[in-house]
Amino acid sequence: MQTKTYLAPTKLEALLKIREEHGADAVILSERTVQKGKLFGKKPMVEIVVGIKGAEPEPKAEPRPAPKVEPKGIDEYDPTQARLRKLEREMQEMRALVQTIHAYITNGATDLSELPDMETPRIATTVDEHPLLRPLLQAGVEQELALELLRRVPRIPQNAAVDSLKRTLMARIPIGGALPRESRHRQVAVLVGPTGVGKTTTIAKLAAIHALDYNRKVALLSLDTYRIGAIQQLRTYAELMKLPLHIATNAEEVQEGLELFADYDLVLIDTIGRGQRDESNLQSMRQALQPVKGVMYLTLSATADTATLLDAAQRFAIFVPDSIILTKLDEAARLGNCINLALRSEQPLAYFTTGQRVPEDICHADAQTLACKVLSEVAQCIAKSPLLENGGYRV
Ligand SMILES: Nc1nc2c(ncn2[C@@H]2O[C@H](COP(=O)(O)OP(=O)(O)O)[C@@H](O)[C@H]2O)c(=O)[nH]1
Ligand SMILES: [Mg+2]
Incomplete structure (x- = not known):
């Protein structure tokens, strides 16, 4: 080659x-x-x-060292990997539990009924504050979730506690729903979500990766139920990448677009809204999307606070999203809000976006990245107020 x-x-x-x-x-x-x-x-x-492909090397070309073939762009969703990850998570939970028991015994406790997590409210309510509780709260994790996360996390030594919290977090953050890089049937993906979160930019990133990197036939559809006319941004990307773009304002026109793109590999549908507080706007958008059979992504910004994220998740529930795209992770000051969303919402996280560059700033969502980022916030908080040997705080 x-x-x-x-x-x-x-x-x-x-x-x-x-x-x-x-x-x-x-x-x-x-x-x-x-x-x-x-x-x-x-x-x-x-x-x-x-x-x-198919091109022979120049006859007198210098021999080159074979370039390393890196897995590029977004890798494929593999169900075996997902099962393995689930097993791994279960193993991690079991390991965390054993560590808790070990920490208790080495601290002189002999009565196992004293363990904090024996599901007995009497014991659970009498344990002192976990040394990682405050750092977790400061990272923005809701108290109820933080307490639940820490139930199986040993209190000391500190590294074991942080490690165990990381594993617990990773096991609890649901991940999945990214588009495979190839499929036998045409795929349709819709992005819904509040205005300004980065839907159009994310569509451009996905379009560039699938069309230019994976060589798939990609078409774009923009749903503008209120005829706001904010389609120039997507039109520019479509022209640049030479991808067809169809504008629809209602269900018939969406259907028309889907028929027009019948022999494409991937149709990406952008939606333009008037703000998530406008119920009738969301309802007419939902109606217009009736002909679509595909993946529904709820797009939310990591810069929003927990209440805003959960409120948006509730409002957009009428679209029955399959998974979540979290945008602007690069701009978020704290990521506890994303943990709250991930643990409270019913959908897994599919993608993270981390900047404005198209297509570089997007990746498959992964629990480890999110857990590590939150834990680095936790670590900063611990560094500011160091824990004592016995797990308490120096005040
Ligand atoms: N920092 C940052 N900015 C982003 C990201 N994604 C999108 N944006 C910017 O957010 C703004 C709104 O994006 P847009 O795609 O128009 O949002 P839409 O209204 O949901 O379609 C634009 O200035 C984008 O460049 C991201 O991951 N990080
Ligand atoms: Mg837009």
Whole structure:
């Protein structure tokens, strides 16, 4: 396979150049950011190495070291992996429980009935405040959830406590629902959610990844029930990526769009609303989406506080979302609100978005990232008010 290196100021531009020159024949082999230019005028550029399918290497080409094939973009949803992760979580919970028992016994307790988590309210209400409770509350986790999370977490030593909390968090954050990179049947995905959370930007990111990275036939549909006309942003992306865009204002036009895109691999539907407080707007949007059979993503911003997130989740429940896209993780000061949402909502988290760059700033949601971020907030809080040997606070 012949390889070729592309350099461009952004990933999107590099992908567009590759697509224009090689269409579906290019396979991305590696990708990195390099600094180009003279000493004081250095600028970051995206360098993508592609292999061209079916192209023979130049006869006198220098032998190149084989580029490492990295898993690129968004990887596929694998049910076996999901089952393995579930088993792993259960193992982690069991390990946390054993650690709790161990911590109690090594602290001189011999009576196992004194364990905090024997589901007996008498004992649960008499244990002193867990040393990680306050740091969790300061990270924005609701008290009720924090207490529940800490039930099986040992109090000391501190590292074991933090480790165990991390495992508990990871086991409790539901993950899933990202789009597979290929499928036998056409897929349709709709993004609903409050105005300004990043739906259109996320659609552009998903469109770029699936069309330019995975070489799928992608079409865009924008639902503008109130004819607000805020479609320019999506139109610009559609033109840039040469993807068809259909604008619909009601169910018939949505149906029309779906028929128009019958032989596409993926249809991404953006929705334009007038604000989540407008019930009738949401109802007419729901009506207009009746013909759609596909994945419904509720898009919410990590910068919103817990009450706003839960309120939005409740209002958008009429769309029966399959999973959640959390946006603007890069801007969120505390992530306890996302933990509250993840633990309280019925849907798993599918994607995280972490910036404005299209398509770089999106990834599959993963419990470890979220748990680690919250725990680094917890650690900062502990650093500010160090725990004593016995697990209490220095005040
Ligand atoms: N920092 C940050 N900004 C984002 C992210 N996603 C979208 N935005 C910005 O948020 C603003 C609103 O995004 P838009 O896609 O128009 O939101 P929509 O109204 O839900 O369609 C724009 O300025 C986007 O560039 C993200 O993950 N991080
Ligand atoms: Mg929009």
